[in-house]
Amino acid sequence: MSATAAGGAGLRVKAVAKAGSKVVGTATGAAGTELRVPVPNAKLWSPDSPFLYDLQVTLLDGGDKAVDSVGSYFGMRQIGTARGADGSCASPSTAGSCSTWPTSTRASGPTGSTPHRPTTP
Incomplete structure (x- = not known):
C-alpha cells in the first residue's frame, strides 16, 4: 500500500491489520512510500469462507x-x-475446480459482487 499526503514532509503512515480485535500485522513508513503489512499464516478469503481483515x-x-x-x-x-491432465495451463479456483481467473482487479463474491463487510443492526 502507499499513502500520499499533501505537505507530507516529515509525515509518517502507520497501517495496522486486525483479525477481530487481534493485531496480525503492522507497518510504519514515510508518507508517499510503499508499505507492506505482513500477515503471517493469513486466513485466505474464498466464497465458502469470506474472511476479511480490518485495516486502520x-x-x-x-x-x-x-x-x-x-x-x-x-x-x-x-x-x-497448474498444468491440467492434458498439459494445458489452468488456474485452480479456491473451490478446487479449474476456471479462468477474472480480469477485474477486484475480487468477487459467489454472486459476482464485490465482497462486503456485513452490517449488524
Missing part, C-alpha cells in the same frame, strides 16, 4: 500524534496456475 491507516506527524485516520478491510487470496 493512520497519518502521523513528526512525533506520534495522529493527524488523520481511515479504516477499511481486505481479504487475502492465493493465486496460481
